[in-house]
């Protein structure tokens with residue numbers, strides 16, 4: 411690493427991240443773009459390729475917002491782009507492999523058009539080993555910046571355009587909150603809204619607390635102002651985003667205001683549908699269940715990652731709840747919200763997981779009856795405690811467990827969807843079906859995809875659809891009527 415790079419690069423320090431303290435979190439305001447950078451994108455195009463979770467998808471919307479303020483326009487085509495950013499995911503090894511594949515693929519384009527700026531950002535940039543690998547093996551990359559440096563994009567891009575060296579800026583510091591960031595949202599219908607950043611849970615398998623910094627909540631007035639603005643612009647659905655939304659507000663030192671309070675205030679703004687993700691079962695309290703039980707625009711869908719159905723595995727995962735506590739929470743939710751649809755995340759093949767322990771996960775799946783489950787084979791992440799654990803579960807066994815788990819979930823999903831046969835559901839029409847432009851598609855309150863035939867002017871509206879053909883992952887039905895937007899939510 412030469413001096414120029416050293417100036418920008420402070421290596422991520424996993425040990426320091428784990429010792430994080432109670433330092434004040436600063437709320438910064440995003441500056442307007444400095445005059446010398448304001449028009450550098452005029453007549454040029456940008457492309458952002460996003461890997462990973464909704465947080466990354468939303469970060470990409472922020473980066474798009476910044477680039478458009480600099481004059482750039484969006485493109486989907488590599489060959490048209492003057493700036494290409496790869497927003498990366500570090501959650502599992504296969505996610506990282508995909509990113510390396512993409513970085514490698516773009517080498518030919520960079521050789522042909524050296525003036526194109528190729529940047530890498532997102533969670534992988536927070537890993538020291540990744541940055542070193544890019545510095546040594548992928549020198550066609552011009553710019554690397556971390557998850558805490560997004561608001562610095564104008565300056566970093568400017569440096570990359572002016573200099574010949576690779577620009578690297580990765581702040582391993584815990585992270586502040588930057589307000590007022592511009593955003594280009596996917597469509598005018600559904601919007602992501604960050605309510606908090608980072609994670610302090612340190613589940614033993616997970617890289618997120620290191621790549622995303624410490625838990626810090628946006629002030630309620632800032633979140634509510636953003637939601638009001640989205641309502642004013644006619645958005646029909648919002649999803650409140652955080653790695654662990656149930657920890658919202660726990661970091662406030664000047665007030666007592668938690669996630670349930672925020673949901674209660676958000677629901678009164680009157681956006682027709684309000685979702686949130688992701689919940690951590692440990693912090694999910696009864697006040698929140700009571701608020702969600704108001705229903706209306708708070709939809710009856712809760713994503714509640716279990717990770718495992720065995721208390722010993724949960725313990726070594728440091729999930730901080732037992733199977734019994736998880737089940738108790740599920741029962742409390744179902745008692746107050748009987749039609750709640752639950753979905754989950756599950757990891758199989760944790761280091762040392764026995765067949766009996768895995769069977770506890772199968773039985774939890776049966777008991778809770780999730781509508782959908784996102785299932786993963788455990789993937790060791792450098793720097794996490796689990797990566798140092800002895801893992802005697804052979805890969806074939808892990809794969810076989812994943813298949814058994816998926817087969818079970820498929821039969822449950824099919825059974826749950828079958829219950830909807832003949833029923834009328836409210837659908838927010840999102841657009842033409844990807845497979846057939848004559849068919850419209852949209853989502854139920856519980857986020858199930860519904861396909862049906864109807865006129866295009868219904869796109870963006872709420873309609874009632876009778877389900878005729880439930881399948882394992884989607885539903886097909888017949889349009890029975892339009893719903894007046896004013897009638898839903900409130």
Ligand code: 5AD
Nearest residue numbers: 615616715755756757786787788789
């Ligand atoms: N290996 C496998 N799956 C993981 N997840 C998080 N870290 C890992 C890992 N190291 C899964 C968890 C989490 C979801 C987003 O990804 O199930 O809830």
Ligand code: SF4
Nearest residue numbers: 609611612613616618
């Ligand atoms: Fe990772 Fe656990 Fe935090 Fe979720 S709660 S982001 S799994 S450490």
